[in-house]
Amino acid sequence: MAHAPQSNFSNPVVNWIDQRLPVITMMNKEYGSFPTPRNFNYFWNFGALAMFVLVTMIVSGIVLAMHYTNNTLLAFDSVERIMRDVNWGWMIRYIHANGASMFFIVVYIHIFRGIYYGSYKAPRELIWIFGVVILLLMMGTAFMGYVLPWGQMSFWGATVITNLFSAIPVVGESIVTLLWGGFSVDNPTLNRFFALHFLLPFVLLAVVFLHVAALHITGSNNPLGIEPKGPQDTLPFHPYYTTKDIFGLTVFLIFFAAFVFFAPNYLGHPDNYIPADPLVTPAHIVPEWYFLPFYAILRSITFSIGLPFTDVVLIPAKLGGVLAMFGSIAILFVLPWLDTSPVRSSRFRPIFKWWVLLCLVPAFFMLGYAGGKPAEQPYVLIGQLGTVMYFAFFLLLPIIGRIEKPLPLPASIAKPVLGGGSVATGATAQVMEKA
């Protein structure tokens, strides 16, 4: 035990363990005394909420997997058996189905928070990149999960989305065959989707671990976007933020429970209570609401791009749509380098603030609205306008970074220029004594 840290816990068992594997010291450092900016607003609850939803999804999902049958002839009825005959099965399934929506609500707000307060900027670029990977994994997992009940929307959603890959030149058709495990969406597709839907959440969990580990190296951003300059700017994570997170979580759970118990099918589609039928196409195939903005981007490329004045088509409309859709996520990866302003928080960025609130946010809602409507006018136009606004938001950031005159930054978190935050240096020490 040459390098064993000196543990000093009163409980001998805890002490014995900690000397051999200092997990308790580590937890105390990372979640007990961890110095956290003192000025978080409630937007900073959403990371913890997302973590809670992920665990809820994994736990409820494992219970569902115990009762679910991944065969095209049995899947639909096995889900209904869960709803009718498994003890508390209806509640577990409604938690899982609505939990997916809750996960996206929470994560979209978390991403908005990151953009509005510039949390993606140096030195937190890698945290942001892990976050985008998490979003991609979530989308893949949610998409495959929606296929499992094998209703009409499951089947036709799977058919439409997997078919997108056929737009990729040369290898597209082979990729689609590989995804399907055959030449149409069928039993092999359902089986591999079930296997991947079980696997990916654990991959997700690993990336979340990296996301949080990287966060604990740099520490959190905060609404002022300036780094803490000393102990007067921070509070120990426990008890301050544990308490605040539990309060926020409870409020969120009221919202979640309202859906589970009083509107469990509101976010779903009636057609998914019809068993999948490859011979009957639904009138409108719509993905789950959280995919609608991206679905609208996909459908907004209604034109092929070719060489002017010739018939040479370089990018057919379908490929263009697919590229735009994947591009809308891919562009997030380079956001830290597109935004050249040294100032993080929108509070001190007069142009960027309104650029987020009047361009990015409306674009997201316009796309979500257009994505849920049939592919006809005026919805296509709304979707196209939203697509232009969405990409313009990112692509014009270098210019905004250049022309914007940021407001003066406060000297420290404890002494902001705006608002009257009082300095209470003694508070930290006092509470530590109490605890």
Added chain:
Amino acid sequence: MRRLRTLIAAGVLSIAGLTAGAQAAGDVPVPPAEKWAHGGVNSFLSFFKGYDYAAVQRGFQVYKEVCSACHSMHLLHYRNLHDIGFTEEEVKAIAASVEITDGPNDQGEMFTRPGIPSDRFHNPFPNKQAAAAANGGKAPPDLSLIVKARAHHEDYIHGLLVGYAEAPAGFDMPPGGNYNKYFPGHAIAMAQPLYENGITYTDGTAATLDQQARDVTQFLAWAAEPKLEERRRVGIMVIGFLVVFAGIMYAAKRRLWADVH
């Protein structure tokens, strides 16, 4: 105060996100909104409402005497009828009134026997192909989930059952079609199933067309969402607990942070 404002902003954002998810409606006829004792399977503001079991039982009679000639309900078992107020003996008698094909027995033969409560509702056709062949090429849909599987839910089923009418002049009716005000496209293969006094209710209720449509709709709603009452009951307790706990946590947080602010 600033914190409260950001909290409200977050709430508004999420609600706006949900309304953005409202699905495509298209140009499908909208059935009139009716009042239901249970508020509707998808009704949000019906915290304390439950099924009208007298109506659900009458609705079962309508299903048994009319709908079950063509429509299966394979997700239901006769034992489930206990949940809508039939006694054990009544459930046994209802189950025994149908002939179930079972087997193979020790000799490898299929045989028929009277139904028992653990049997699924009797399917009027031996298979989907037979159902399609007997109904102009398309099998009548299974009714187990029909109320949840159609937009407008109860209102649609009720509207459909009372919505048969003469086709307006110039309406291009495909062969075998029947005009219905609320069926998408208006040409439905199913002939009008319910008529004034078409059945005689065992409880003496006057069997008007509207009454039958209303009753069978409520039976189908129960069949689609049998845990509706348990769901709402548990929900009241869960949310009640969470509201109290949120209050306690808010007080704890305020007290703890009092030194900091």
